[in-house]
Amino acid sequence: MKLLEEFWYGNIEPTDYDTSACKEYKEAFRLITKNEEKLLASMTDEQKDLFSRYTDAVREYQTMAECLLFQNSFKLGARMMIEVMEE
Template identity: 60%
Template sequence: MRILGEFWYGNIEPIEYDTSSKEYKKLQELNSRNEEKLRVAITNEQKELFEKYTDCVRGYQTITD
């Protein structure tokens, strides 16, 4: 019942992630590798669009953290 109280009072968020877990770190590394491969393979125009996309995703992640 304590966890429901913590949630009710806004002390926890239902979308919190354990960023110290091995699974999270593995996914973060995979994402970084794939992002770098993509940057090498695309045109400058596509890079600009991709930068805008990644900025939005990072902004969203910052808000949800």
């Protein structure tokens, strides 16, 4: 129950990711940043505006997807706990 208490009192933030040790994550982020900079440098102001609206929509979609993933994972974890407690 300690974990649920920590979660209840806000000591655990489910959206925080510890990516400091993940080499693959760092490399993917580096490539995204590098390519975005190159792309923006070659765009007109109108294209930059469109690209900005596109990236905002993608971020919103990703946020919703992460929320749904968290909800489904939490439900699965709760079901697993119930099964373990029933045994």
